[in-house]
Amino acid sequence: MPGWAAGFVRGVYIIFLLVPFVVAIPVSFSELAVFPPNAFTLKWYGVFFSSRQFNQGWQISLTLALIVACASTFVGALAAIAVMRYRIPGRRFIESLILSPLIVPEVATGIGLIFYFAYTGLLEGWTRLVIAHVIVTTPYVVRVMTATLYAFDRSLEEAAMNLGATEIQVFRTVTLPIVRTGLVAGFIFAFMASFENLTITAFVAQPGFGTLPVVLFGYVRDEFNPIVAVVTVVMIVGTSLVMLLADRLVGIDRLLRLRQAG
Amino acid sequence: MTVDLVLSNLSKSYGAALAVDDVSLEVRKGEWLSLLGPSGCGKTTTLRMIAGFIEPSMGLIEIKGRNVTQIPPYRRNTGMVFQNFALFPHMTVDENIAYGLRIRKEQPAVIRRKVEEALSLVRLEGYGGRYPTRELSGGQQQRVALARALVIEPDILLLDEPLSSLDAKLREELCVEMSELQRRLGITTIYVTHDQEEALSMSTRIAVMSQGRLIQIGTPAEIYERPATRFVADFIGKINIVKARLLDAVTAAIVAEGGVTSLTLGSQTEVSVGTEIELGIRPELIEIVRGEEQGLIYGTVRHVAFYGGEIRYRVAINSETTLEVSEHNRRQIPLQEGDRAGLKVDGANCLVLK
Missing domain, CATH: 2.40.50.140 (Nucleic acid-binding proteins)
Structure with a gap:
């Protein structure tokens, strides 16, 4: 491809990615839900932050995403270690099973879970929501961690041990620092997947547990005004903060490389 | 003459397969002993048993008169150079070399002095701040790995085909360099290789292995001139x-x-x-x-x-x-x-x- 054509494709691609931002951000300051915005006002931000429903929504979403990200990073990392480092019978099967929520439509998972919860009467409130989310976010952690562990050279651990480090010291000084990138990446993917999840939440959340996407979805059925754009901006800012944090911790380029590897 | 390493009736079996079959040998202080043989002959398994990464099925390992058969690798005081060097990618050259000393809780001033000495030993002064896996060539990485293994003043130096990933010319240079260094320090060395030329040129003695067994042990000249079996004659040099x-x-x-x-x-x-x-x-x-x-x-x-x-x-x-x-x-x-x-x-x- 000639240089100008490559540049053109790249330009179109970037515009395509940026359109939602270009639209959402100005509209969130608009009086009416029109583009270009017909005024500059913070009115809808005021409405958003004084709405009990939305406030509760983002607080639940944030809390849930943090708990879910921690839990699925822990579970997913252990599962990846089990699958990659030990000769467990049926390990390929176990791995596929853990990864299956990536392939099974979320609607199917959602319906399955709702039947399961209704039939067994198990798990209420937060627990139910967390478990449901962990099921769909763990595969991201497992993918990233299996890739990380696959690339991990075990002779590094032997070298450390040869130099006098006990198993615990080896884990702390060699294993953990090297797989840290993978752990952080897994955490972020899990966080994002939980934070923006609508389908599963819509099926399993009990009254009073409306996450931000669920609240928003319910809202746009009845009304359409710039508050939708406000929510979008809030979500963009939220996820950007997480990415920024990740960049501080390990560097964004390394995360992206891992995502490709995964 | 003091004996630094004794292997007696050392065996390792995986199920029915014998990876190492009743190997006994003694290595004297300051010797360079090469374990030589084709791939799958059990030489690496033997080395890994000495380092403590593989537990023998039978037999004894003694280092400097101490029975280490049941002792974990981190208390054996061996210094190993791995085939792929196994340098810690998240540490600089200095930090890599200092690792063993830090684990041993040496004083920071002592660590700094010893790391400097080790760097000059392998002629890498000024490279301490670099990241070895990204910023050093294969030959330089090999020298960092060697410095890291030597700086802890191990009882035995274990080398697992440390030159096999390098190109021929560099390999020859490092061969000479390594054996000079070894003689200067007088450190007892076990060297695993499948390259008979390397073994002949660097060793005090060579132990030729095949199918898990020790076939012959002797000086390079003995092995070359009076091979014990047809296998040895054929494997060492042209015949x-x-x-x-x-x-x-x-x-x-x-x-x-x-x-x-x-x-x-x-x-x-x-x-x-x-x-x-x-x-x-x-x-x-x-x-x-x-x-x-x-x-x-x-x-x-x-x-x-x-x-x-x-x-x-x-x-x-x-x-x-x-x-x-x-x-x-x-x-x-x-x-x-x-x-x-x-x-x-x-x-x-x-x-x-x-």
């Missing part, structure tokens, strides 16, 4: 294997183009007269004679390869045997393909192969 018939206890007859040539062997053989034996003859011990002479083996030159310092010929002496002959290039008139060649072989230089 021609020729069928011959035993006429009496010290005379063997070879059938060649020009007729039968009888050779007087260097020592009496134990096999009975009249049996067919195999003789091993090194290419450099066969002399090409220009002109007629008594007792030569005649053949036809099939291939000539010019190597600069030497010329290698392949000479067919009968329908099933082709000898490799190497001749120093002293500007004699080279033979051509198809020429008839007279070969002079001293029976005393022939090995009767078992």
Whole structure:
């Protein structure tokens, strides 16, 4: 491809990615839900932050995403270690099973879970929501961690041990620092997947547990005004903060490389 | 002479397969012992048992008189250089070298001095702040790995094919460098390799292994000149294997183009007269004679390869045997393909192969 054509494709691609931002951000300051915005006002931000429903929504979403990200990073990392480092019978099967929520439509998972919860009467409130989310976010952690562990050279651990480090010291000084990138990446993917999840939440959340996407979805059925754009901006800012944090911790380029590897 | 390492009746089995089969040997202080053999001969398994990464199925390992068979790797005080160097990618050269000292809780000032010394030992002064896996060449990485293993002042240095990932020229340089360093420090060294040239040129002694067994142990010259078995003769250096018939206890007859040539062997053989034996003859011990002479083996030159310092010929002496002959290039008139060649072989230089 000639240089100008490559540049053109790249330009179109970037515009395509940026359109939602270009639209959402100005509209969130608009009086009416029109583009270009017909005024500059913070009115809808005021409405958003004084709405009990939305406030509760983002607080639940944030809390849930943090708990879910921690839990699925822990579970997913252990599962990846089990699958990659030990000769467990049926390990390929176990791995596929853990990864299956990536392939099974979320609607199917959602319906399955709702039947399961209704039939067994198990798990209420937060627990139910967390478990449901962990099921769909763990595969991201497992993918990233299996890739990380696959690339991990075990002779590094032997070298450390040869130099006098006990198993615990080896884990702390060699294993953990090297797989840290993978752990952080897994955490972020899990966080994002939980934070923006609508389908599963819509099926399993009990009254009073409306996450931000669920609240928003319910809202746009009845009304359409710039508050939708406000929510979008809030979500963009939220996820950007997480990415920024990740960049501080390990560097964004390394995360992206891992995502490709995964 | 103090013995630094003793392996007695060391075995390792995986299910029914024996990876290492009853290996016993002693390594004296300051020796460079090479474990040499083809891949899968058990040399690496043996080294990893010495380091403590593999638990022996049977037998004992003693380092400096201490039975370490049941001791974990981190309390054996061996220094190992891995095949892929295994440098910590998240640490600088300095941090890599300091790792063992930090774990040993040495004083920061002591660590700094020892790291500096180690760096100058491997001629990498000024490289301390770099990240080895990203910013150093293969040869430099190898030296960092060596420095890291030496800085902890190990009882034994263990080298697991540390040159195999490097190109030939660099390998030769580092060979010389490593063995000089080893002699200077006088550190007992176990070197695993499948490269017989490396083993011959660097070792005090060589232990040749095959299929988990220790076949022969001896100085490079002993191994090369008096190989215990046909396998050793064939594996170490180049050798021609020729069928011959035993006429009496010290005379063997070879059938060649020009007729039968009888050779007087260097020592009496134990096999009975009249049996067919195999003789091993090194290419450099066969002399090409220009002109007629008594007792030569005649053949036809099939291939000539010019190597600069030497010329290698392949000479067919009968329908099933082709000898490799190497001749120093002293500007004699080279033979051509198809020429008839007279070969002079001293029976005393022939090995009767078992």
